[in-house]
Amino acid sequence: MHRRTLLTAALALAAAGCAGPSTTSGSPAASGSAPTSRAVIGLSYIPNVQFAPFYVGVNDKLFDPVPAQVSLRHHGATEGLFNALTSGAEHFLVAAGSEAMQARAEGVDVIAVGAYYKSFPVQVLALDSSPVQALADLKGRRLGVPGRYGESWLAAQVALNTAGLTEADVTIVEVGYTQVAALTTKKVDAVVGFTTNELVQLQLAGANPRALPVAAGTVPLVSTCLLTTTAYAKKNPEVVRQVVQAVASAIEATAADQPKAIDIAATQIPGWTAAARPNAEAVLQASIDLMDVHDGTFGPALDATQWAQMAEFLQSGKLIKTPVTATDAFTNTFAM
The missing domain is CATH 3.40.190.10 (Periplasmic binding protein-like II)
Structure with missing residues (x-):
């Protein structure tokens, strides 16, 4: 889900470059008091049905167990993909693992902590x-x-x-x-x-x-996943763990009731009309197919073999400036 690839027919209904409303989940702390930390999840372009699990997660209060105040933030049209993450304005980012590995090769502190698309799109x-x-x-x-x-x-x-x-x-x-x-x-x-x-x-x-x-078998590139920084993960391990699990639950809920998910997404997409629904249904189904939900269950663990193959491919093709060890770019610590 590269941020520039979301200009679908459905997106024509939204103002180009318009950042969507910040949607917040009031997550209670274990003690019952309001959480003191924040967990802003960056969605890398304007509101779109491909982000439906996040809208569903907020609507259905699936982020409430997270010991932090969870909110969603859509990027602007000209915003750098990792700028808000590295500045601390965002704490998580939904973007391609391949882009994350390229950024890490350039010195950006970014690490993948959970899967989103399991098949390459x-x-x-x-x-x-x-x-x-x-x-x-x-x-x-x-x-x-x-x-x-x-x-x-x-x-x-x-x-x-x-x-x-x-x-x-x-x-x-x-x-x-x-x-x-x-x-x-x-x-x-x-x-x-x-x-x-x-x-x-x-x-x-x-x-x-x-x-x-583009390849027989497993493509040596990782697509959309949930990213954060190693610094944030070390400081907030339980927040990261709970966000990963909440996203998995939200994907399961979205797959289980796609009409409801579209209804929820429609409230987040500026200019939505009923005419956009057939396109949205097709896009959402295609997205869920990539998520690979089995028997109603989504496993957030990342494919270690695919990450290793990607590191080798990017390096051998001189598509990254410096070599990156796969295990430095992703972890399943928070997905188990």
Whole structure:
């Protein structure tokens, strides 16, 4: 859920760059008195149904056991992804593990403490009528990407590596956040897009998209997860533990009653109308599919193998400035 990838059709209903209202959960302390510490959870772009578990968590008071005052904060359009976390304005951040590892390589104190998306959401998308039927078919063709940054760009690197290709074998076209238009107007032959965004838009438009996974098996990139700083985690271990568990419970509640979750999310999305609901339903279902809820249960533990593979891939591809040891970038201490 890269912060710049949330410009879906549903988001067009919200004012561009508008930060959503700060939603707070009044979490009682164990003694019954008001908590003295704060736990601000940063949601990396404007209000969207992909953040439904957090809205559900506040609405259903699932954050109440946390020994801190929990609130949600949406980022502004031009805000740096990690700025509020490193300044202390936020204590948690919902963002990609790949971005966190890149930031850590640049000296940012950030660590992943809980899972959110368990499957990687970025794929190479082509129209069903396109000759691009496998990643190897990208050779000599135009591949659209938002830009040379973020999850989409990293996914493009994985896709080329999987196909045995290099950037020199394809024509990279930076199309901004117009992947759907670029693909359907044949400005490009394929695009890198999100299953919770571009793929949904193409499907709802009846464009018959073909989605190609960027790697066989486990993608060596970690997508959206719950981040904090090592300094905050050391100082507030029980807060971190309870927030991780509350998010897991909120994901379970969202999966169990998606219509209710959309109703709750609608109260947080500026400009919401009933016309946005079909898109929201499709996006929420795609999001829950990525969360991998089994028998109503969501496990917040992170995949150690995937983190190790990501560290190796980013380093070997020179996609991080300095090597990062996987175990320095994530922990399951608070997810068990």
